[in-house]
Amino acid sequence: MDIENRINKWIESYDRNSYLIGSILIASNENILLNKGFGMANREHNVPNMPTTKFRIGSLTKAFTAMGILQLHEKKKLNINDYVGKYLHDYPNGERITILHCLTNSSGIPNYTSFADFWFSSMRLPLTLNELIDTFKERELDFEPGSRFGYSNSGYALLTSIIETVSGMSYGEYIQEEICNPLGMYNTGCDDGIKVVPRLASGYSFWEEPIHPAYADLSFPLGSYGVYSTTEDLFIWDKALKLFKILNKELTEKMFTPNFSSYACGWMISEIGGKKCVHHSGDISGFCSDFLRFVDDQVTIIFLSNMNVTPVEHLSREIAKTIFEEQSSLPCPAVPIPFKKVVPIVGKYPFENEKDKCLDISVEKEELYLTVSKMYGAVYKFKLLPVSHDSTKATFITEMINEQLVFYYSLTGEIESVQYIDCTGNNQMMNKAK
Structure with a gap:
């Protein structure tokens, strides 16, 4: 090419x-x-x-x-x-x-x-x-x-x-x-x-x-x-x-x-x-x-x-x-699917090495939103679009910037962790705050 x-x-x-x-x-x-x-x-x-x-x-x-x-x-x-x-x-x-x-x-x-x-x-x-x-x-x-x-x-x-x-x-x-x-x-x-x-x-x-x-x-x-x-x-x-x-x-x-x-x-x-x-x-x-x-x-x-x-x-x-023909990342297409199991996902997911910073997942009118701080500590709120879902995990992408969140379910249907890939490509696993 x-x-x-x-x-x-x-x-x-x-x-x-x-x-x-x-x-x-x-x-x-x-x-x-x-x-x-x-x-x-x-x-x-x-x-x-x-x-x-x-x-x-x-x-x-x-x-x-x-x-x-x-x-x-x-x-x-x-x-x-x-x-x-x-x-x-x-x-x-x-x-x-x-x-x-x-x-x-x-x-x-x-x-x-x-x-x-x-x-x-x-x-x-x-x-x-x-x-x-x-x-x-x-x-x-x-x-x-x-x-x-x-x-x-x-x-x-x-x-x-x-x-x-x-x-x-x-x-x-x-x-x-x-x-x-x-x-x-x-x-x-x-x-x-x-x-x-x-x-x-x-x-x-x-x-x-x-x-x-x-x-x-x-x-x-x-x-x-x-x-x-x-x-x-x-x-x-x-x-x-x-x-x-x-x-x-x-x-x-x-x-x-x-x-x-x-x-x-x-x-x-x-x-x-x-x-x-x-x-x-x-x-x-x-x-x-x-x-x-x-x-x-x-x-x-x-x-x-x-x-x-x-x-x-x-x-x-x-x-x-x-x-320069190096491998670069491409975003997942923003084609949302029906998703109703929003309640287990709602909550705060603290960053392991950044004190007082977390992913704050909220729900409004049955749609999920991510609130997170970015450069200079400024806080932004993005709608989450569900793009795939099965019995083990649910994958969402954000509007406006290329971020991906993969929520992993336990055998009882509770959220055990989330994989967060931010808009700069940083990838980390985070656990839900209790």
């Missing part, structure tokens, strides 16, 4: 269950093999996702910020080995933290999105860039700058400020004028949450059905996670990076040189499936994304989603397996 047929088979198996939400672009040897939208860009107005749909790309933004800094280095307007205090004069520890430390997430600056009040309060409030920096600048460093890796959106907020200080432009203007417009990426920009962006998807979460995500103010994500784009524009970006169109070869190679924990400058460099991959993922308020660049193999996979529970990182890697 050739590569396009393998991809189409994989796509069809997931799409028939409505497990793909967003836009996917797959390319090999600069040829686009798939460029397609799935699901709804806007559910209120029944607008479908298309290859031209714009998505907030979260931390894929960091690659644009890194590019901006390195362009300014190339133009000798700054030096990446300079201390940040040279440009941000009142910043505490500014004489200890270099621009390169911020680029490689080795600055030791506490990550503001990890603060206890961020998800419940701070992310909903408008902030200027300076006000954002004030929320973390007086905090003690997590470690000595340059000594190890520590992911920090705060470091990228400082880089945003340095770009604005040195260039004399706002971050959004800089990205537009120095990166996007020269490359013809006219569907990419910085989203401030105020200006109307044509063809921008709405972000969603899930609780029994698609819902609106928790509100996030977009005044301050900027160079940390504030850019929107399309799969097609990101493919232009991919090709421009290979051809050194807006940054010389030496600095581009510097940008892709791993530091601690495989993190380079706005990109991760690691092996995926035994092959070198330049990659990054992102998420922001109902959106999630993944960008895989197998540069040596000339394969690019871009998956942008506007459903925050879509496991884009896992799915993009499954696509990579399909391309």
Whole structure:
């Protein structure tokens, strides 16, 4: 089976269950093999996702910020080995933290999105860039700058400020004028949450059905996670990076040189499936994304989603397996069968090695639902569809994401255990709480 047929088979198996939400672009040897939208860009107005749909790309933004800094280095307007205090004069520890430390997430600056009040309060409030920096600048460093890796959106907020200080432009203007417009990426920009962006998807979460995500103010994500784009524009970006169109070869190679924990400058460099991959993922308020660049193999996979529970990182890697002729998983078809023995299944099934986490199975109108926490501890609720049943076990799959639960009966008809295969392929046996 050739590569396009393998991809189409994989796509069809997931799409028939409505497990793909967003836009996917797959390319090999600069040829686009798939460029397609799935699901709804806007559910209120029944607008479908298309290859031209714009998505907030979260931390894929960091690659644009890194590019901006390195362009300014190339133009000798700054030096990446300079201390940040040279440009941000009142910043505490500014004489200890270099621009390169911020680029490689080795600055030791506490990550503001990890603060206890961020998800419940701070992310909903408008902030200027300076006000954002004030929320973390007086905090003690997590470690000595340059000594190890520590992911920090705060470091990228400082880089945003340095770009604005040195260039004399706002971050959004800089990205537009120095990166996007020269490359013809006219569907990419910085989203401030105020200006109307044509063809921008709405972000969603899930609780029994698609819902609106928790509100996030977009005044301050900027160079940390504030850019929107399309799969097609990101493919232009991919090709421009290979051809050194807006940054010389030496600095581009510097940008892709791993530091601690495989993190380079706005990109991760690691092996995926035994092959070198330049990659990054992102998420922001109902959106999630993944960008895989197998540069040596000339394969690019871009998956942008506007459903925050879509496991884009896992799915993009499954696509990579399909391309490279490795075995990848395919979901069971969502063809429900009649099932009435719901009561024995209802209950809580604790995770063995994760305290206070469980599968909570409930029943509503004779239909079963799974409630379970996912990334960042956020809790989601999915309808369970029965797909097979006999005297020893009953198998269910979930709506929206590819999860499977196999409940095993005792000789007396009670549930003894459940096999839970989650949307990332993790497989574990769990016992019902008594």
